[in-house]
Amino acid sequence: MKSSGRSHQKPSQPPQNPEALIRDILIRAKQTGDDRKPNFASLLQIAVNDPEDTEIITLLEEKLQESEMENLLAPDAFRATAPTQFDDVDGDIVLGMTSNNTVYGINRDALCRHMLTAGSSGSGKTSLLKILVAQLINRSS
């Protein structure tokens, strides 16, 4: 992990494995009723709720800065439009992951307002439509 260069309060104990830390945070998210995979913003919210745990806040701040730097160095045309809050991606039909690695879903009734999938040959348009068809059939049967 890249260093943020900012001064943080040093943890009293040696830092844990970051993956283990994230796993702990996910378990906490599940315990609080949020059973979806949380993004950085919601992870940060969990950490803010527990201000004693400075290690988590430090880690999340570093991850956020790393993400911002990545965005700055390699801007993606779709990054700006990809949802960042889970409230935006809520839906009963899961379509896949966005370029931000967040789950993208859509409500069935929202399809009344039509959907367009565009992309070059072999980019996954038909696979997306297949996933949609399979989920609609499974839900109706």
Place this chain on the structure above:
Amino acid sequence: MALVVLAEKRNFRFPIRLSESAVVVPWNLYRDNALRNPPSVSLGSWCNESSQRIGDFDLRFASQSLFLELLKELHVEHGFTGEYWQSCPTLADLYQKVRKKRYPLMSHQARHRESLENRLSGILHHAGDVFACNRGIDLKKLLDHDFILELDGTIPEIKRLILSLLLSRILLYRIATGERTPHLRTLVIVDEGQNLFRRQEELSDSPSTLGHLITLAREFGCGIVVGVQNIRDVSYALTSNCAHKIGTGFSDMRDLDEFCRIIA
């Protein structure tokens, strides 16, 4: 909820394994009388719609008008008033009527007659079995199933005609029979929809009315999901009416620019 998939290739057969009500029909076994109105849709409005759909077959507005005139004459000759139990003339009957029609040589009408005759001849020679039937597929039964129509193995123009006629039928039927509802009742999925919603045609002197139908269908619980390759060639009516737009990756910068423009 009824699911209708208009598939370009044979890669949408998996619903048969998932649902007992799923039906897969190859295009050459599909039957459609283009001149018969869908249930609950008036004959007059269907005549207008079918003339538009045949008109999409590279037919100018004046020739479409001749089509409409001869179609109405044909319906009167056969005593067809739009009831489901009546025998309806077919495209083959209309073709014969057009061939017998005589206009002064070098007149505008003779030119339109020739243009119409050529188009009908092309349709009947490429897909005669599909359109030379009196009754056609039962739309009510079709909408009781998960229906998959496979369109591989025919020329793009015929694909387009079959697709647009079926789409018009479903949309008009839902508009005529449905109540206004925010809930999804019918979902039509069109794979490779760039042939159906063409921007080039939208800019011509007789634009297709499919875009207008899509706008109306939304209020009646009829949704459309369209997959397209070259988004810069897709009609504005489609891009502006789709509330959800997903890009899966572009190999052409012009498509990427167009996609960024329409989601901006």
